[in-house]
Amino acid sequence: MSATGEKVTVRTLQKMKEEERPIAMITAYDYPSGKLADQAGADILLVGDSLGMVVLGYDSTIAVTLEDMIHHTKAVVRGAQRSLIVTDLPFLTAHLSREEVLKAAGKLVQEGGAHAVKIEGGEEILSGAKACIQAGIPVMGHLGLTPQSVHQLGGYRVQGRDKETAAKLLRDAQLLEECGAFALVLECVPTELSDEISKSVSIPTIGIGAGGSCDGQVLVYHDILQYGSNLQPSFVKKYAFVGDQILEGIQHYVREVRQRVFPEKKHGFHLSSQQVKDLYGGKPGGTMDGGR
Numbered sequence: 001m002s003a004t005g006e007k008v009t010v011r012t013l014q015k016m017k018e019e020e021r022p023i024a025m026i027t028a029y030d031y032p033s034g035k036l037a038d039q040a041g042a043d044i045l046l047v048g049d050s051l052g053m054v055v056l057g058y059d060s061t062i063a064v065t066l067e068d069m070i071h072h073t074k075a076v077v078r079g080a081q082r083s084l085i086v087t088d089l090p091f092l093t094a095h096l097s098r099e100e101v102l103k104a105a106g107k108l109v110q111e112g113g114a115h116a117v118k119i120e121g122g123e124e125i126l127s128g129a130k131a132c133i134q135a136g137i138p139v140m141g142h143l144g145l146t147p148q149s150v151h152q153l154g155g156y157r158v159q160g161r162d163k164e165t166a167a168k169l170l171r172d173a174q175l176l177e178e179c180g181a182f183a184l185v186l187e188c189v190p191t192e193l194s195d196e197i198s199k200s201v202s203i204p205t206i207g208i209g210a211g212g213s214c215d216g217q218v219l220v221y222h223d224i225l226q227y228g229s230n231l232q233p234s235f236v237k238k239y240a241f242v243g244d245q246i247l248e249g250i251q252h253y254v255r256e257v258r259q260r261v262f263p264e265k266k267h268g269f270h271l272s273s274q275q276v277k278d279l280y281g282g283k284p285g286g287t288m289d290g291g292r
C-alpha cells in the first residue's frame with residue numbers, strides 16, 4: 001500500500017476498511033495517467049469505460065468495446081507499479097452467458113494485465129460475476145448510477161431517492177458481497193443511503209457522488225485535473241487546471257514557430273567545422289550555417 005510501497009491487493013483494501021483508512025481510487029486511461037496516478041499513491045487505478053467519453057469523445061460509454069478496454073488497460077499496466085488495476089467490463093458484456101462473461105473478463109486480465117474487473121449492476125449480473133470469482137478473477141461491483149444504462153435511467157441522475165430503489169440498492173449490495181465481490185462502487189446515491197450500505201456490508205464501498213461515509217472515493221482523472229473534460233458533475237472537486245496549462249503551452253509554441261523564435265540553435269544538430277570542410281569544401285551554402 002501507499003505507506004509502505006507494497007503492491008495493493010484486494011486483501012489490502014479489506015484491511016483498509018477494517019482499519020478505517022480511506023481508499024483513494026482514480027481513473028487512468030493510458031501510460032502517463034497510469035504512471036502519475038500510481039506515483040501519486042492512488043490505491044486503485046480504474047480503467048473506466050468513461051474513457052469512451054473522456055479520451056475518445058463519445059457522448060456515452062455505450063460505444064466502448066472490449067478491444068478498447070484491453071488496449072487502454074495494457075497502457076495503464078505499463079505505467080503502473082504499485083496500484084491495483086481494475087478494468088470495466090464494457091456495455092452488455094455482463095448480460096451475456098456465463099461463458100461469454102468469463103471470456104471477456106479473462107481477456108482483460110490475461111491480455112490486458114488487469115488485476116480485477118468491475119461490473120455494473122446488481123442481481124442481474126450475479127451469475128456472470130460468480131463465474132469470474134470462481135475462476136480467480138476478483139470482481140468489483142458498481143451500483144446506483146450505472147452509466148451503461150443511461151437510456152433506461154433517462155440521464156445521469158442520482159439514484160436511490162425513493163424507498164423501493166433504495167431497498168433494491170441495499171439488497172444488491174448484500175447480494176454482491178455474498179457472491180464474493182471484493183468491493184463496491186456506489187455512484188450518485190444520497191449520502192444517507194451510501195452510509196447505510198457501507199455499514200451493512202463488510203467489503204469496502206467506494207463512492208463517486210455518494211458522500212463521505214463510503215470507505216473510499218473515486219473520481220475521473222480528467223475531471224479533478226480539469227483536463228479537457230466535457231462533463232462537469234457537481235460532485236467533482238478540481239485539484240489542478242491542466243487544460244489551461246496545455247492550452248497556454250501550445251499557444252506559446254504556435255506563436256514562436258510563426259515568429260521564428262523557435263527553434264533556437266540549441267534545438268538543432270550541428271556539424272564540426274572540419275566536417276563542414278570535408279563535406280562542402282569549406283564553403284557551406286547559405287542554408288548550412290545552422291540558422292539563427
Ligand SMILES: Nc1nc(=O)c2c([nH]1)NC[C@@H]1CN(c3ccc(C(=O)N[C@@H](CCC(=O)O)C(=O)O)cc3)CN21
Nearest residue numbers: 050053054147156157158220223229231232233234235
Ligand atoms: N468525465 C466524466 N466524469 C464522470 O464522472 C463520468 C463520465 N465522464 N462518464 C461516465 C459517467 C457519467 N457520470 C456522470 C455524468 C454526469 C453526472 C451529473 O451531471 N449528475 C448531476 C446529478 C443530477 C441529479 O440531481 O440527479 C450532477 O449535478 O452532478 C453524474 C455522473 C459519471 N461518469
Ligand SMILES: CC(C)C(=O)C(=O)O
Nearest residue numbers: 027048049050185208
Ligand atoms: C466513474 C467510474 C466509477 C467508472 O465506472 C468509469 O470511470 O468508467
Ligand SMILES: [Mg+2]
Nearest residue numbers: 048049050088
Ligand atoms: Mg465505468
